[in-house]
Amino acid sequence: MARRLKKLLVANRGEIALRIIRSARVFGLKTVAVYSAADATSAHVGAADEAILIGPAEAAKSYLNIAAIVAAAKQFGADAIHPGYGFLSERPEFAQATADAQIVFVGPRPEVMAALGDKVAARRIAVAAGVPVVPGIETAEISAAREFAALVGYPILIKAAAGGGGRGMRVVAEASQLETALEAAAREATAAFGDGRIFIEKYLAHPRHIEIQILGDDHGNVVALGERDCSIQRRHQKIIEESPAPGLSAEMRAKMIDAALKLARAAGYTNAGTAEFLVESDNFYFLEVNARLQVEHPVTEMRFGCDLVCEQLRIASGGKVDEPAAPRGAAIECRINAEDPEHDFRPATGTVLHLRVPGGPGVRFDSHLTSGAEVTPWYDGLLGKLICYGADREEARGRLVNALGEFSLLGVTNNAAYLRDIIASDQFRDAKLSTHFIDSFFSGWRIGGPEIDAAIVAALITAGDPQAETGALPQNNNQRRSPWDGLGNFELWGSRK
Amino acid sequence: MARRLKKLLVANRGEIALRIIRSARVFGLKTVAVYSAADATSAHVGAADEAILIGPAEAAKSYLNIAAIVAAAKQFGADAIHPGYGFLSERPEFAQATADAQIVFVGPRPEVMAALGDKVAARRIAVAAGVPVVPGIETAEISAAREFAALVGYPILIKAAAGGGGRGMRVVAEASQLETALEAAAREATAAFGDGRIFIEKYLAHPRHIEIQILGDDHGNVVALGERDCSIQRRHQKIIEESPAPGLSAEMRAKMIDAALKLARAAGYTNAGTAEFLVESDNFYFLEVNARLQVEHPVTEMRFGCDLVCEQLRIASGGKVDEPAAPRGAAIECRINAEDPEHDFRPATGTVLHLRVPGGPGVRFDSHLTSGAEVTPWYDGLLGKLICYGADREEARGRLVNALGEFSLLGVTNNAAYLRDIIASDQFRDAKLSTHFIDSFFSGWRIGGPEIDAAIVAALITAGDPQAETGALPQNNNQRRSPWDGLGNFELWGSRK
């Protein structure tokens, strides 16, 4: 490695901040956590070697606060910053501010990020590199949008030109909905990414979402680590991802990997990134490049026996990427979210009253949750990712169903039972994958009757159990009674036994 | 597969019972747990589809009770029994009783087990197959023992002829200690295995313990899944195991694998087993075959991307074993035991008041523990196994040090900090491995001063914290206040809010 990194600041929160800290420590790197006032007691803060409060709960003033984060890195002498995903991870100005402060940014160069992070510019690069794209146009103008829609036909898809992750995405089925949808999308895009530009695309009927993991180094080497199928989405956000993509022919895979490598080389891409495609029958269309680590990166790690954050850090240290070893087995991830799948996935908040975490062979749980943790409305509702490996897809699937059966979380409404029912279903077993999977098979999902009966019995038992009272638990972290409160009395200890 | 298994009874407890249940479910097998009165609330009981009390806490009347276990299997219609490790796992009469009840025993045939499980018979097979052995003799007679010791020279090693796991093992440094040691070993051997026969061996000066994982099927195929180095032992019991064995030459590995396969073929071995060897400079000596799953099997699984319990079940169903794919990376396991490393590893018991479990990439924790669990004196003190994978040994080692840093367990004295210090040490990093590693480098270990200071501060804070009182926690499971106690009052709920 050209440079030896010593201290890494992680500019993120939640499971991904914890996950990055864990891998940085493998190299003996010291780690610095940043946190907002809402996250003072969160797991990533405790896991790091140093931690600093960078602002109030509002992300705009904390996790999106470039000046505060770069200042924190300088203050602690961090020589590298890892942005995680979301927040500032795809903001070229953050990568630039980091570089300007003589700190290594763990990600692509700002200009590459700028080119690829913008969906419109990225499409241009793709077209120039001979990679097929879905018909689309960048506009927030209602008249131009009407014209495009008339040309390609409804339904059409409206999304933020900046950022990713499905936020602000809307399907418009007919002309009458167009104006309202454009407005709402622009509003959400502005709120989420500070950039209200909108991209409109032809909406494919039954596409699969398949993406290719890329790693590039500073020496001009770019490699691909296979594909991930992320077709199972609700509200245009992935909830189940797997590798390999079931039924994808070796030929299609090779073509898509080739397209992703072409794109990455054309863009001068470095560090970890993902080229996303829609696949319909024998065609694939470039969608966008996510110039960062993806939420679903663990399925790739399990198949390739690698650690992508370690790879990112090696690349950021000037190391070279090698052609990966042949992948092995199958891996499936599901995202446990604080949301109510019985009520249109509306977000949920609360205090974790009890947490039971699955374990054992082939099971990985990436989560920042602990008993007592608060799930606040300030950030996205990802509670944890449960990932299972198997010698083949059926083994991975069986393991994941069982692991979800071992999971339980009390106090915050979540989608774990919903995920279990999907993954245990015949449709998922048979890999009837498309981005409409949820709409087609699981839109009106309700928890099963026998489980409701069991819940009612459990509620009766709990109602009658004096030990079940947790009214003393703090309502939120600010109100939390600190152990300090009692310190003055410690000499009374003997009398309180 | 020739026969399709439907229901598996797991004739064990603790982490291994839970681990077996987890894998059986991957195939959709129903599972039956057996438990003693001391384990009624233990995790393996809750994890199974059905569970039955088979006797009181004493293992001899419960987990060693062949009649009760076979009767339970019949009662629930189990068509297979997995014995785990320890307890009845290497008792040919149990395998025979299972077979007599027309139930599949997940392990080798009784006659093979009888031949290999007996150290003396196993040595004979090894010698006949041309595999080198350590000089030794079976005797509990003091005169014969004296004669043998005079021949090969002190120190000598005394161990149980039946069973394994280091129980009843004693090093005798000089003639004056011989008689007492022989007596105690015979007593422990009888207690542990119901068989007081004793085997005496030449004691090697700086041997490494390296073993080969074997899988054999009913069709005459036998394959090896690489080696494990298990040199780090205290009281002759393994506490840290890894694969590959650091510094083992490809030539030595090939020779040892060849010897293990020869042995297995000579014995007509089927299902999973392990051939244990001592290695000193360029020589290796056959020690014994463990005719069962080993505690440390996960390190092999992580490198080979397989699940050995799934393989065992496939073999038991009549499936064939294939040559394994090439192994990848490195894996290290450590055993977290209820024992006090500052006081001669004396066993500890207690109630788990708090448990924090490590997670994330490359980390596996196999444990039956939960908050509130009782660690009783009835069974061995294995609390859990923490296993880490890395692209190479240093990555696995760094990960394991960090994972141990994330682990905490309150209420039961354990060796987690001791393991962390060993794994983080220069001696372990430099792989100065021999079975005398602990004696050489970590015999007088004490927890570090800064950590004691932190503990004292924590104790002062805890003494002054009214919320820290857990006096209400049950002393043991029998005294546990059941939620039922309150059930009669459930209508009062409204007034107790």
Place this chain on the structure above:
Amino acid sequence: MKLMRAGDSREIDAEVIARDGNTIRVRIGDRELVADFTPNADGGGILANDGRRYPIFGARRKESIFVSVGPASFEFKPAEAAARRRTRGLAAAEITAPMPGKVLKVLVRDGDLVEAGQPLVVIEAMKMETTLGAESAAMVKHVRVEEGQTVDHGAVLIELSPPPASSGRESAPRAR
């Protein structure tokens, strides 16, 4: 006792009829079921019913009873507590914030007549917009928030009164 699941306005009438050792007999509506409950060391337990075993866990907090059945989690409230918020002829007399967030849009004014399902207010929380609608036909009695305002969990956003056409007939509440 009478319970309601959070997010569901139907009452569940359930009680323990008898218990004997680990066996519990429960009435749910007009059905009866018999289950076995075995406590676990972690404070939860295993509930065996109809040939299946469910790991369950429960805790009370404020008015709610939280329980989990394997990965499924539930929040119940005693019906008396839930009923306080209801008025004759209305599924709910108040529209409350299901979580803390920011009021993005208020779509009605005092005095408006609204239909079941009609959107009333849009709030933003956890980076998502959530539209809160009327659970039954109603008249908007009082809008208590304005756009841009941040609100806490449970804050009353809009008060509703029965629609003038409603002549005391209980309209069937419907889940959103």
Place this chain on the structure above:
Amino acid sequence: MKLMRAGDSREIDAEVIARDGNTIRVRIGDRELVADFTPNADGGGILANDGRRYPIFGARRKESIFVSVGPASFEFKPAEAAARRRTRGLAAAEITAPMPGKVLKVLVRDGDLVEAGQPLVVIEAMKMETTLGAESAAMVKHVRVEEGQTVDHGAVLIELSPPPASSGRESAPRAR
């Protein structure tokens, strides 16, 4: 307050001298140290001292204070509680079972004089033999168990009295 670590007979004299916000100043023996404590959501916290951060957790149970510092776990008892078991000139007036188990061998009789470190009784627990020895020179006052008997945690196995030669001098207790 005065603490003793389980298994260690040395007294630790420690107290909180001052606190200011998250900062705590503590005296341990004749040393002082300053640490920062930040509570975690899970009831534990992070203790920062001398440039290192330790995840800590603590709970009291009966007479013991259990704390963990990362993977290291500790049991403390207030010295008064530990002292109750001591008699002048003896490290311990009783040999108690460190865990439930079975008495395998009793190696002394009433009236025997024993040296520090001399084995007194062998118990079997967790499939291991554990030999309990005298912590200081003593006279066996009363053997309370016999071979083959099962005993509970903390059960008194042997009572000791000061050796006749002891003239009131405190012998230094030694760790087993």
